[in-house]
Amino acid sequence: xxxxxxxxxxxxxxxxxxxxxxxxxxxxxxxxxxxxxxxxxxxxxxxxxxxxxxxxxxxxxxxxxxxxxxxxxxxxxxxxxxxxxxxxxxxxxxxxxxxxxxxxxxxxxxxxxxxxxxxxxxxxxxxxxxxxxxxxxxxxxxxxxxxxxxxxxxxxxxxxxxxxxxxxxxxxxxxxxxxxxxxxxxxxxxxxxxxxxxxxxxxxxxxxxxxxxxxxxxxxxxxxxxxxxxxxxxxxxxxxxxxxxxxxxxxxxxxxxxxxxxxxxxxxxxxxxxxxxxxxxxxxxxxxxxxxxxxxxxxxxxxxxxxxxxxxxxxxxxxxxxxxxxxxxxxxxxxxxxxxxxxxxxxxxxxxxxxxxxxxxxxxxxxxxxxxxxxxxxxxxxxxxxxxxxxxxxxxxxxxxxxxxxxxxxxxxxxxxxxxxxxxxxxxxxxxxxxxxxxxxxxxxxxxxxxxxxxxxxxxxxxxxxxxxxxxxxxxxxxxxxxxxxxxxxxxxxxxxxxxxxxxxxxxxxxxxxxxxxxxxxxxxxxxxxxxxxxxxxxxxxxxxxxxxxxxxxxxxxxxxxxxxxxxxxxxxxxxxxxxxxxxxxxxxxxxxxxxxxxxxxxxxxxxxxxxxxxxxxxxxxxxxxxxxxxxxxxxxxxxxxxxxxxxxxxxxxxxxxxxxxxxxxxxxxxxxx
Numbered sequence: 206x207x208x209x210x211x212x213x214x215x216x217x218x219x220x221x222x223x224x225x226x227x228x229x230x231x232x233x234x235x236x237x238x239x240x241x242x243x244x245x246x247x248x249x250x251x252x253x254x255x256x257x258x259x260x261x262x263x264x265x266x267x268x269x270x271x272x273x274x275x276x277x278x279x280x281x282x283x284x285x286x287x288x289x290x291x292x293x294x295x296x297x298x299x300x301x302x303x304x305x306x307x308x309x310x311x312x313x314x315x316x317x318x319x320x321x322x323x324x325x326x327x328x329x330x331x332x333x334x335x336x337x338x339x340x341x342x343x344x345x346x347x348x349x350x351x352x353x354x355x356x357x358x359x360x361x362x363x364x365x366x367x368x369x370x371x372x373x374x375x376x377x378x379x380x381x382x383x384x385x386x387x388x389x390x391x392x393x394x395x396x397x398x399x400x401x402x403x404x405x406x407x408x409x410x411x412x413x414x415x416x417x418x419x420x421x422x423x424x425x426x427x428x429x430x431x432x433x434x435x436x437x438x439x440x441x442x443x444x445x446x447x448x449x450x451x452x453x454x455x456x457x458x459x460x461x462x463x464x465x466x467x468x469x470x471x472x473x474x475x476x477x478x479x480x481x482x483x484x485x486x487x488x489x490x491x492x493x494x495x496x497x498x499x500x501x502x503x504x505x506x507x508x509x510x511x512x513x514x515x516x517x518x519x520x521x522x523x524x525x526x527x528x529x530x531x532x533x534x535x536x537x538x539x540x541x542x543x544x545x546x547x548x549x550x551x552x553x554x555x556x557x558x559x560x561x562x563x564x565x566x567x568x569x570x571x572x573x574x575x576x577x578x579x580x581x582x583x584x585x586x587x588x589x590x591x592x593x594x595x596x597x598x599x600x601x602x603x604x605x606x607x608x609x610x611x612x613x614x615x616x617x618x619x620x621x622x623x624x625x626x627x628x629x630x631x632x633x634x635x636x637x638x639x640x641x642x643x644x645x646x647x648x649x650x651x652x653x654x655x656x657x658x659x660x661x662x663x664x665x666x667x668x669x670x671x672x673x674x675x676x677x678x679x680x681x682x683x684x685x686x687x688x689x690x691x692x693x694x695x696x697x698x699x700x701x702x703x704x705x706x707x708x709x710x711x712x713x714x715x716x717x718x719x720x721x722x723x724x725x726x727x728x729x730x731x732x733x734x735x736x737x738x739x740x741x742x743x744x745x746x747x748x749x750x751x752x753x754x755x756x757x758x759x760x761x762x763x764x765x766x767x768x769x770x771x772x773x774x775x776x777x778x779x780x781x782x783x784x785x786x787x788x789x790x791x792x793x794x795x796x797x798x799x800x801x802x803x804x805x806x807x808x809x810x811x812x813x814x815x816x817x818x819x820x821x822x823x824x825x826x827x828x829x830x831x832x833x834x835x836x837x838x839x840x841x842x843x844x845x846x847x848x849x850x851x852x853x854x855x856x857x858x859x860x861x862x863x864x865x866x867x868x869x870x871x872x873x874x875x876x877x878x879x
Contacts, residue, residue: 218263219565232271274571283295285305295509297508302504302505319445327568332464351678357651375640386649411608413536415608417536422604461491462514466510470518480514523538527547595835598831756773813830816830820874821869831853
């Protein structure tokens with residue numbers, strides 16, 4: 206199917222009512238989760254995945270892409286009105302957007318954001334459409350050696366984008382690749398441990414739900430305070446049209462900012478936060494009479510245009526090469542794999558209609574979300590004042606029950622809990638999670654491509670250095686790693702001679718734990734029967750263990766840490782540091798209290814697993830866990846906690862029985878009775 210045929214097929218599908226319905230649902234998902242600070246759009250997308258089984262791949266792409274594109278403008282609503290960015294990329298918008306609100310020009314700022322988001326998305330999609338044919342011709346030259354090196358380049362790109370955490374990014378990537386070897390493959394069983402539940406490998410979606418949703422639940426309940434405590438801001442709708450017209454009068458700034466977002470979006474894992482700040486700073490430095498930080502409308506226009514431009518940019522590496530351009534696209538990538546559609550060169554060859562659907566929805570969702578956001582912002586903003594004790598328990602049980610619905614295996618719930626805890630600590634100690642996801646997605650394909658390259662081309666390892674495209678990919682991979690090291694070295698030179706990264710013992714402990722697991726997995730690989738089946742696990746395992754040792758030696762040696770500390774880590778940004786500057790809230794819990802809550806929350810997850818295993822997941826563990834989270838961690842009263850638990854249980858029972866048509870999970874004690 207050609208690209209033109211794919212466009213025609215995509216247009217025919219998009220005018221059908223099921224896809225229009227999924228488009229609306231996805232847009233609303235992005236709007237709601239985008240406007241909730243702390244609950245990023247990634248969480249919303251991950252929570253939808255278990256609810257999409259049985260629908261067509263086109264419908265799923267419409268749902269997920271609409272949610273992804275819909276969250277960006279939604280996050281600017283709270284950034285402007287409450288000085289609380291709904292998503293991380295909206296942080297730059299607070300600098301001038303909130304100042305405009307304080308000046309009584311909230312509607313003006315929202316109008317600028319809405320129009321800049323819509324037109325920025327348009328610019329990004331135009332760039333994507335222009336580049337797509339050239340990319341398609343280019344990837345037709347790819348074969349197994351290129352697929353192998355492409356996977357390596359993707360891991361290097363995402364690890365390199367981790368700033369001072371390059372080594373931690375590579376360690377996370379190695380862990381993900383090792384996870385991809387679990388299951389039954391061409392060389393027999395690997396890391397199955399005689400369990401039928403592991404025959405098909407580690408479920409990517411269970412990992413995604415844990416890393417994003419469960420870790421956010423722990424964070425929200427640990428802080429135990431309302432999402433926003435800022436008073437209501439006036440919203441003068443008569444100013445909205447003035448703000449929209451202002452964007453029209455600034456075409457060069459709009460296009461320049463959108464191109465910054467699109468260009469940075471193309472680079473895997475750079476993300477919208479970097480794009481929005483880069484666009485903000487370029488606007489600041491190209492304006493002579495600007496009053497940035499004091500309510501300059503250009504300080505809203507630039508980051509919001511870049512935010513939506515980056516979504517289209519991030520789609521290019523995801524759809525064309527299978528390399529997620531952002532964490533949101535990483536989740537969509539995992540969902541596509543679940544549906545049997547692997548993004549990359551084969552997707553553009555065989556299903557260009559899927560690519561066109563994603564492109565059209567990116568643009569349409571941005572425009573629709575802007576319109577809905579302007580109309581409903583007065584009623585959406587109060588949602589940010591909802592206490593985490595009311596939001597987090599619902600997210601938790603949806604995530605845990607949803608992970609079971611993937612394959613109806615309790616082991617997936619265990620994976621969700623395990624990776625939720627791991628993801629929480631990875632975020633605390635700034636170990637990037639996207640390399641882990643990418644390693645899990647690409648590891649098996651990289652191994653397969655490597656062996657096919659060795660067997661089909663009869664050149665040995667020379668096949669990776671004798672083909673022109675392979676050489677280019679190797680050069681790019683080396684350049685990415687070198688650029689990351691060089692960037693850190695430059696930053697280190699600008700600091701005082703006595704400056705030193707303070708690597709917390711717990712950070713080193715997390716890395717050491719991962720190293721111990723990788724060492725055990727590597728040693729266990731020597732028991733595999735097939736020699737070819739051992740090669741990749743051992744190469745990845747020993748390489749990751751070596752990186753862990755380098756990290757620990759530098760972290761624990763003062764002389765080395767003073768000189769090389771910035772190459773292995775950077776100053777931690779703890780979740781507790783998210784508070785605005787000012788006087789401390791007298792009702793705020795102390796650091797010791799929050800640490801105790803954190804540990805209790807993590808222990809409660811294991812308690813949930815125990816209750817679910819013994820008594821059942823849906824009708825026993827869910828209501829108990831909702832009550833525990835709301836009553837003991839959220840400090841809600843008994844009446845409200847019990848009512849919420851009953852309503853949640855009934856809703857989940859309805860979804861399982863009448864939407865998913867899935868059997869109720871009963872534990873080992875109750876299963877004989879049913």
